[in-house]
Amino acid sequence: MIGYFLLALLSAIEMRNYLKKNAMVDYKTILVSPHAPGVSILAPAFNEAASIIENVHSLLSLHYNKAEVIVINDGSTDKTLANLIAHYDLEAVNFALNEQLPSKPLRGVYKSKNPVYAKLTVLDKENGGKADALNMGINISRFELILCIDADCILEHDAILKLVKPFLDSSRPVIGVGGVVHIANSCEVKNGHLVKVHLPKTFLARFQVIEYIRAFLMGRMAWSRLNGLLIISGAMGLFDKKVVIGCGGYNTQTVGEDMELVLRMRKYMHQQKKPYRLIYIPDPLCWTECPSDFSSLTRQRNRWTRGTMECLALHKNLFFNPKYGLLGLLSYPYWFFFEWLAPLIEVLGLCIFTYMAFTGIINWAFFVIIIVMVYLYTVTLTTLTILFEEFSYRKYTSGSDLLKLLGFALLEPLVYHPMVLYFGIVGNIDFYRGKKSWGMMVRKGF
Amino acid sequence: MTSISPYFTNYNQFPELIQSALLVVGICLISLLFMYFYLVLKRVNRVIRTGFQAKWSMEINQLLAELLADDDLSTTQCVEKYTHKFKKLPINRKAIKLIVEAEIVRFHQQFTGKTAEILSGLYVALELEKIAYKRLRDSNWENQVHGIKILAQLNIKQAAPKLVALCDDEISTLRMEAQAAFLKLSDQAPFRFLDRAREHILDWHQLVLLEVITTAQDLAIPSFSQWLASKNDSVVILCLKLIRQYQQFEAIPNLLDLLDHANDEVRLLAIELLGQFEAYAHESELINRYKTANKNEKLAILHAIGQIESGKQLGFLQAQLVDDSYDIVIKALLAIKKHGTVGEELVKQLYETALPKNRLLIDHLSDHRLIH
Amino acid sequence: METHKPKILVIEDEELVRNVLAFRLKKDGYEVVLAKDGEEAMKELATQNFNLVLVDIMLPYVGGLELTTHIKSTPKTKDTPVIVLSANGLEQVILDAFALGATDFIVKPFNLAELSIRVKRTIR
Numbered sequence: 001m002i003g004y005f006l007l008a009l010l011s012a013i014e015m016r017n018y019l020k021k022n023a024m025v026d027y028k029t030i031l032v033s034p035h036a037p038g039v040s041i042l043a044p045a046f047n048e049a050a051s052i053i054e055n056v057h058s059l060l061s062l063h064y065n066k067a068e069v070i071v072i073n074d075g076s077t078d079k080t081l082a083n084l085i086a087h088y089d090l091e092a093v094n095f096a097l098n099e100q101l102p103s104k105p106l107r108g109v110y111k112s113k114n115p116v117y118a119k120l121t122v123l124d125k126e127n128g129g130k131a132d133a134l135n136m137g138i139n140i141s142r143f144e145l146i147l148c149i150d151a152d153c154i155l156e157h158d159a160i161l162k163l164v165k166p167f168l169d170s171s172r173p174v175i176g177v178g179g180v181v182h183i184a185n186s187c188e189v190k191n192g193h194l195v196k197v198h199l200p201k202t203f204l205a206r207f208q209v210i211e212y213i214r215a216f217l218m219g220r221m222a223w224s225r226l227n228g229l230l231i232i233s234g235a236m237g238l239f240d241k242k243v244v245i246g247c248g249g250y251n252t253q254t255v256g257e258d259m260e261l262v263l264r265m266r267k268y269m270h271q272q273k274k275p276y277r278l279i280y281i282p283d284p285l286c287w288t289e290c291p292s293d294f295s296s297l298t299r300q301r302n303r304w305t306r307g308t309m310e311c312l313a314l315h316k317n318l319f320f321n322p323k324y325g326l327l328g329l330l331s332y333p334y335w336f337f338f339e340w341l342a343p344l345i346e347v348l349g350l351c352i353f354t355y356m357a358f359t360g361i362i363n364w365a366f367f368v369i370i371i372v373m374v375y376l377y378t379v380t381l382t383t384l385t386i387l388f389e390e391f392s393y394r395k396y397t398s399g400s401d402l403l404k405l406l407g408f409a410l411l412e413p414l415v416y417h418p419m420v421l422y423f424g425i426v427g428n429i430d431f432y433r434g435k436k437s438w439g440m441m442v443r444k445g446f
Numbered sequence: 447m448t449s450i451s452p453y454f455t456n457y458n459q460f461p462e463l464i465q466s467a468l469l470v471v472g473i474c475l476i477s478l479l480f481m482y483f484y485l486v487l488k489r490v491n492r493v494i495r496t497g498f499q500a501k502w503s504m505e506i507n508q509l510l511a512e513l514l515a516d517d518d519l520s521t522t523q524c525v526e527k528y529t530h531k532f533k534k535l536p537i538n539r540k541a542i543k544l545i546v547e548a549e550i551v552r553f554h555q556q557f558t559g560k561t562a563e564i565l566s567g568l569y570v571a572l573e574l575e576k577i578a579y580k581r582l583r584d585s586n587w588e589n590q591v592h593g594i595k596i597l598a599q600l601n602i603k604q605a606a607p608k609l610v611a612l613c614d615d616e617i618s619t620l621r622m623e624a625q626a627a628f629l630k631l632s633d634q635a636p637f638r639f640l641d642r643a644r645e646h647i648l649d650w651h652q653l654v655l656l657e658v659i660t661t662a663q664d665l666a667i668p669s670f671s672q673w674l675a676s677k678n679d680s681v682v683i684l685c686l687k688l689i690r691q692y693q694q695f696e697a698i699p700n701l702l703d704l705l706d707h708a709n710d711e712v713r714l715l716a717i718e719l720l721g722q723f724e725a726y727a728h729e730s731e732l733i734n735r736y737k738t739a740n741k742n743e744k745l746a747i748l749h750a751i752g753q754i755e756s757g758k759q760l761g762f763l764q765a766q767l768v769d770d771s772y773d774i775v776i777k778a779l780l781a782i783k784k785h786g787t788v789g790e791e792l793v794k795q796l797y798e799t800a801l802p803k804n805r806l807l808i809d810h811l812s813d814h815r816l817i818h
Numbered sequence: 819m820e821t822h823k824p825k826i827l828v829i830e831d832e833e834l835v836r837n838v839l840a841f842r843l844k845k846d847g848y849e850v851v852l853a854k855d856g857e858e859a860m861k862e863l864a865t866q867n868f869n870l871v872l873v874d875i876m877l878p879y880v881g882g883l884e885l886t887t888h889i890k891s892t893p894k895t896k897d898t899p900v901i902v903l904s905a906n907g908l909e910q911v912i913l914d915a916f917a918l919g920a921t922d923f924i925v926k927p928f929n930l931a932e933l934s935i936r937v938k939r940t941i942r
Contacts (some may be wrong), residue, residue: 001470021619024595028656032906035687036653061881065908066818094812098772109817115917116887142817159880160517169650186737191857193878207806366464373467376474383481390485399489406482507834514930515841556835559929 001377003338008384010222015282015392030168031063037167038066038143039160039238043151044133045071047340049079053087055151058192060120064160069120071135071151075104075127084122089113101135102251104128109140128236131250131257138241138249146241150288154184154233159285163238166279175240175265176278178232180216182395184207184287194287199401202292207416208407212290214385216280224280228331230266230311232278234258236286237380241278243268254314255436265316270324284393298423305427306435309340311316343424375413382409405432449651451632502542505535506549513568514553514561525567532572544612547574551599566600583645587620594620599626606632613770615637622651626658636665640681642675647680655684667673671697678707686715690722699726705735714746721750729754745777752781760785760792767796767804775804779811780818823849824869824941827887828858831877833841838930839872846934848941856880860888863895869941871895874902875904875911883918899940905930 030036041059045052052071065098073081084090095109104126113122125136131228136147144165147160156162159179167174185200198336199205244250244261247268251260262278269276291297312335319336321328325431356362386405389395397403457465513528536542547569554565569575579720581593582605583599590612597605611633612624633669647655658663670685671694682704697719704716720728738765739747748766751759767776782789782796797808826848830836834853834882840850853859855878863871871889874883874936882902899921904911912923922936 022701023588024591028905029653033653033657034908034910061878063876065906065911093813093815094806095816096772096776100711111813114887115914116883118815118914157876165650167649168653169648170646171646191880316628334813339736366461369464369467369471373470374473376471376478379476380474380481383478387481387485400488408483498832507837509843511837513836515845517842517845517934552834553838556832556838557930558927559931561930562927714826 002216003334004377005221006380008218008381010225010413011218012202012388014221014225015217015388018282019392022165023164027158027165027306030161030164031065034066035270036066037070037145037164038425039064039145039147039164040137040141040143040241041067041069041160042134042137042141042147043069043071043149044074044130044137045076045080045151046074046081046130046133047076047078047126048151049076051152052080052083054192056084056088056120058154059149060062060117061157061193062155063157064164066143067119067160068141068142070123072133072137074125074129081124081235083124085110086118088122089153090122095140098139100139100245100288102165102271103132103136103139103252107138108220109332117365129252131252131254134257135252138244141241146237146244147238149233149286150235152289153181154189154192155236156283156285156287157196159236160238161283162281163236164185165172166281167238168239168268170277170279170286172275172277173240174277174279175243175269176229176262177238178220178229178280179236179283179285180285181212181233181235181280181288181292182284183212184256185289185292187287197395197397198402199396199398200292201284202259202288203343204297205290205292206404207288207412208297210382210386210405210408210412211416213381213389217388218381221278221282223331224278226326226330227277228326228334229278229280230262230327230331231259231288232262235288245341246272251314254307256311257301259307260314263311263318266327267315267318267324269367270327275366280331282388282392283284284314285358294419297419298426301420301423302427302430302435306431307342309336309428309431312340337354343421344428345419347425378417379409392437421437486755490659498541499556503549504536506546510549510553510565514557514563517560521563521567525571526690528564528568529571531570543574543577547577547596550574551596554600559773562601565601569600570602575605578602579605582612587615587617589622591620594623594627598623598630601631603631603633606634606671618645618648618651621645622648622654626654629655629658630662637668638678640685643676643678643681646678646683648748650688652680652684656687656691659688659800667692669694669696671700674700674704679707679712680696682707682709682712683715686712686719690719692706693723695723698728700722701725702731704730705731710740710742714742717746717750721746721753724754726756727756729756731735733759736762741773742772742808745773746752747779748774748781752777752784755785757785757788760788764792764796775812776818777805819841823847824851824938825851825866826851826870826941827851827853827868828871828917829853829856829873829877829882831855831874835874835926838867838939842930842934843937845939846932848937848940852931856885858864859885863892868895868898868923870937871898873902875902875906875915883914886920887920901936901940918934 043059048055056071058070064376071084081154089112090110091113092108093111097106107124107126110122110124112118121140123136123140125133138146145161145164149155163177163179167175183200183205185202185205186198187194188196188198220229237258243265247264250257254260266278291300315332318328318332319323322332383406386409396405457724472507486652497589509528511529515523515525519527532546536547550565550569554562575597578593578596581589584590592807594609594612604626609624609628612620615621615624627710628639670688673685673690674697676682701719703714707713717732720732732750735745736747748763751763763778763782767775769775779793782792793808797805799806811818828836828839828841828850831840831854836854838853840852842937843850853862857880871899873882875883877885886900886902889898889900893930900917900919901924902920902923904928915923921940924933924936
């Protein structure tokens with residue numbers, strides 16, 4: 001409880017400092033400056049024929065001068081590539097690949113005949129998964145920063161400007177920056193751009209809104225302040241390409257490739273004995289569709305649990321290892337105990353409680369007091385997060401949306417949390433059974 | 447219903463854990479009620495404030511749009527005419543004053559020339575600069591920054607002396623904004639901060655300063671080589687960028703000295719500038735350094751040789767084509783191509799005898815759709 | 819006989835700039851049609867004839883350069899001159915605009931009097 005309170009406090013301080021520092025920043029300075037760093041936007045795509053044109057269109061419209069968009073068609077079996085070639089008037093070019101990171105074979109590199117789309121490069125490769133696609137994108141990229149995104153996410157127009165700034169105004173070299181990912185379900189989207197924000201219509205999606213806000217604004221902001229981040233969301237992350245290549249690129253053998261990369265980048269910097277920072281900014285820059293049915297959510301959370309466990313297992317040498325500073329002494333142990341073990345301990349607690357209840361050794365009055373305390377504490381923290389959201393970017397401007405969020409904060413510990421617990425347990429079981437698959441999410445589209 | 451009064455009267459008899467739990471319950475309940483109340487209050491306030499601002503912003507915008515279209519009058523006449531119109535608004539109210547200030551700034555950001563002068567004139571005529579000056583004296587640095595930015599945007603030159611002290615402030619954002627504003631507004635030694643900078647000038651700070659310097663209308667540009675001996679590496683880096691911007695060729699001798707600088711970025715910039723300035727006489731100096739240079743410096747040297755285009759180093763460039771590094775080979779090929787017809791001929795010859803992977807490299811470089 | 823005023827389409831998402839341009843151009847004797855994004859602009863272009871299009875590069879949904887390409891490649895509008903407005907004055911951006919058929923390029927923040935002269939010269 002004290003831990004979560006401290007996280008809340010650190011988040012509040014970090015957000016306040018960020019908002020104060022950037023309230024009057026004119027991002028046009030970065031936009032028009034020839035000295036701004038270049039950014040390669042890497043968007044892996046697999047079987048996204050229906051939405052790929054809109055997605056690429058929105059990436060090409062992002063406000064940033066020195067950028068290129070690299071779409072990596074990861075062996076799609078539908079018309080993803082064909083649609084791109086037709087719409088953007090693409091033709092194959094002779095590209096001498098510099099294979100700095102191993103990946104599945106490249107089948108072709110395409111550029112547009114139309115100079116309007118000079119920034120766009122489309123790669124066609126054999127299927128190898130998201131991590132593999134990103135590695136190929138890194139091999140092709142020209143610029144020093146790489147923005148790794150999910151092609152179906154919607155980015156705010158000024159996302160790159162805001163993500164780049166921390167690279168420029170930190171006293172220590174920054175190796176990665178992430179921003180807040182919001183839920184786009186039920187939002188109004190036009191030509192790949194978010195026009196109006198609405199709270200999702202489904203119960204499950206609403207719970208996830210609360211969960212995401214809490215995870216980003218309370219969790220990641222605090223870890224950013226401590227420089228203890230272990231993950232930058234795979235939906236959107238801006239990285240120093242040299243460091244990514246130096247540490248070997250994305251791991252294609254894990255489903256938690258986003259967390260695994262950050263862990264390896266951090267270890268790499270420690271081994272190089274170079275100071276560094278990984279930063280989260282509280283700007284809501286990325287909008288993504290979340291699962292709105294139970295089975296999709298189960299598959300997603302199963303993958304997340306397995307991904308976490310794979311990463312923790314791969315990097316177990318960090319556990320309380322002083323050689324890695326805060327990473328080993330605080331960040332890794334926190335994830336180990338609170339992200340992995342927590343559901344197991346909770347289930348163990350439930351089992352012990354059940355036994356005690358049957359054997360009649362529970363003081364029910366005290367039990368109720370403890371449960372009420374836990375419930376109210378959780379609701380208070382969640383409400384505090386909604387307050388953070390309200391006083392920072394206030395994306396849910398409608399009064400009724402705010403009331404619904406507050407209402408769902410009351411329901412969450414009773415309805416959604418048991419589901420999360422269930423996902424965690426099943427994820428653990430599947431990890432030990434050796435399950436490796438990604439699972440498919442049924443996308444309803446915006 | 448079970449009475450809860452025992453939980454108060456018997457509080458001290460409970461185990462410590464339960465006492466703590468009850469305390470936490472109490473704190474949470476109070477916090478929740480407070481947060482709900484606060485959220486509702488803030489929302490209501492926001493709705494009222496937004497409505498008020500929207501109403502007055504529209505009226506003020508109309509006046510400003512009229513003012514800007516009123517081109518027949520001189521600046522002074524226009525300012526006088528519209529000051530009179532603005533004074534008919536309840537501008538004594540602080541809230542209205544702030545809206546007028548914000549809208550004048552917003553308009554000023556979009557236009558230059560006579561339009562901008564009229565807006566600045568109107569701002570002063572309505573005595574709105576007093577708000578900005580008050581902000582400069584505020585104890586919160588973010589308010590000070592607000593004041594500085596408005597004064598700089600509206601080109602209020604009389605504000606320059608008030609910024610001197612802030613140019614050395616320990617808060618980096620405040621210091622940066624004050625320096626940028628001072629550069630724009632001051633006629634007296636606007637670059638004094640380069641002499642006084644002790645802290646590292648962050649990349650963001652440099653971007654802002656570069657933007658201000660390169661867009662300032664009547665700023666006297668000094669010879670930036672006078673700061674190349676600074677002990678502050680970030681000052682040297684900033685000045686090198688400015689030397690590049692303003693094509694200050696007289697800095698070439700200083701650039702040669704910087705080839706031995708301890709800072710990697712300084713050395714790189716010095717090499718880049720020698721190339722950009724086509725320092726033909728110093729090409730051999732760069733070649734001599736090549737062997738012991740790190741990878742980034744090698745790439746910069748190859749690029750510089752290409753820009754210098756003396757024609758004397760084609761053999762050297764050709765020798766780099768067998769390097770293991772893809773980047774070095776690409777850079778060497780590009781440098782050869784930059785040598786006009788001679789370079790293109792050499793590349794054609796190389797193509798005929800090259801291995802397939804190197805032919806692919808040459809084809810790659812020759813494709814105009816691929817940017818290098 | 820009624821003299822038809824030259825008609826200008828102004829495509830600009832910033833309301834303030836749109837309104838000022840409308841005021842100024844109307845005062846200069848033009849008929850002005852406003853559009854706040856590429857989609858609205860395309861609808862206007864399909865239904866009306868314009869003597870000039872003033873377009874901001876940074877528009878939502880359909881960028882200014884893309885719109886310029888569309889204007890220059892559509893038979894109905896290919897001869898309509900286009901002046902591009904942009905906060906981004908980098909050389910490559912200007913070259914791109916001219917390569918796509920723009921007649922003129924004005925960097926923001928801009929001088930209203932200068933814009934007025936350029937519009938007059940282009941329409942003539």
